[in-house]
Amino acid sequence: MYRVAICDDEDKQRELVKGMLIALSIKANINFEMEEFNSGEQLAAHYEHNEPPFHILILDVEMAGINGIQTARRIRGLKHLDEQIIFLTNYPEYMVESFDVMTFQYLIKPIAPQIFEEKVIKLCQYFQALEKKFMIIKSAYEEVVLKYDDIIAIEAAKSLTIKSKLNFITLNQLYEGKGILAEYALALKDNHFLQIHRSVIINLLHVRKFSSGVVLMTGGMEFPIGRSKLKEVKDYYTKFMIMKVHGYDR
Numbered sequence: 001m002y003r004v005a006i007c008d009d010e011d012k013q014r015e016l017v018k019g020m021l022i023a024l025s026i027k028a029n030i031n032f033e034m035e036e037f038n039s040g041e042q043l044a045a046h047y048e049h050n051e052p053p054f055h056i057l058i059l060d061v062e063m064a065g066i067n068g069i070q071t072a073r074r075i076r077g078l079k080h081l082d083e084q085i086i087f088l089t090n091y092p093e094y095m096v097e098s099f100d101v102m103t104f105q106y107l108i109k110p111i112a113p114q115i116f117e118e119k120v121i122k123l124c125q126y127f128q129a130l131e132k133k134f135m136i137i138k139s140a141y142e143e144v145v146l147k148y149d150d151i152i153a154i155e156a157a158k159s160l161t162i163k164s165k166l167n168f169i170t171l172n173q174l175y176e177g178k179g180i181l182a183e184y185a186l187a188l189k190d191n192h193f194l195q196i197h198r199s200v201i202i203n204l205l206h207v208r209k210f211s212s213g214v215v216l217m218t219g220g221m222e223f224p225i226g227r228s229k230l231k232e233v234k235d236y237y238t239k240f241m242i243m244k245v246h247g248y249d250r
Contacts, residue, residue, distance in 0.1 A: 001031040001136075001143055002124060003052070007043045007071065008060035008088070014038070016111075017058055017088070024117045030124055039063060040071030047075050050172040052144070054083055056123055061089035072103075082147065084123050133191075137168055137177035144168075144175050148191050152206045152217050156181045156199040171219050192240065196233050197226040204240050 004021060008014045014036050021032050035054070037043040040063055047053065057075070059068035066074070072085055084104040092108055105119045127134075135146050152169045157176075159165040166184070168175040185195035192204045196215060206218040213230065214222045225233050 001033055001145065002056060002127065003033045003035070003054040003145070004056045004058060005035055005037060005043055005046075005054040006058050007037040007040060007063075007068065009038055009063040009065075010060070011038075013060060013088070017116075020111075020113050020116050021120070023113070024120060027117075028121060028124075030121075040066040040068060040074075044071050044074040047078050047080060052173070053080055055127060055145070056120070057083050057085045059085060059087055061087050061091070084126070086119065086123075135168075137166075137175055137179075144177075146170065146175065148188070148193075148203070149205060151193075151203050152219065152221060153203065153223060154181065154184055154193075154201040155223070169221070194233065194236055196229055197224050200224070204237060207237060210234060210237075 006014050006017050006021075008017070018034055018036070021034060024030060025032050037046070040059070043057070043059075044066070057072065059071060061068040063071075068087055068089075072087075075083065086105045086107060087103055088107050088109055088111060090109050092106075104123060107116065107119070133148050135148060135151070137144050137146060146168060150170045152171060155167045155169060157165045157167045162176075162178060164178050164180060166177050166179050166181065168177055181195070181199065181201060185193065185201050188201065193201050194204055195201045200223045202215060202217065202223060208216045208218065210216075210225070210233075213225050213227070215225055215233070216222055
């Protein structure tokens, strides 16, 4: 499933893009979760309020208020660099300016559905190539796609109503899911994750320091290290840092 933001100040244009995505979804069996925004300010505010990010941003360039390029610049300024951007416009002269915000595609209106579909399929193929860097977690209400590097820790959580509840902790949000912690530890061991306690897996990329049996992570979060795992964790982290310095961690 790919999350797509459609940002245009004209209702008809948003409906046009939405219709093309629905048609492509049926034709190519690709699932899109679409959200519409009627201004650049509205989309920028979505990111400024740390709402869930999108995979693809489809932006009209000419809009009342801040235009599409200015909107993309604000989003990039918040360190959201993974979103792939498709600009739609009547005017080709904006193309050079759009390069500043790492644009995937620049399409001139009126948009031919075949060309639009080709570009979106290429984007989906790009995301599939990166799928090993992403995780899909299922909660009771939704599916969420998380980038491995954005996950700070995975923590087993006590619950009277949910069996095998897990909390997936990122800097901006906590996501609830289900699963066996040990299975995640095994599946993620080659992606900088390490189980440090029977109830905690951490992402070594987010370690800041060790202190008195706990590890301090990005954002000031602390997690306990199991007494029997203390030496193993520190040795593993030392090895990880050596490999990172020498460029062998990827």
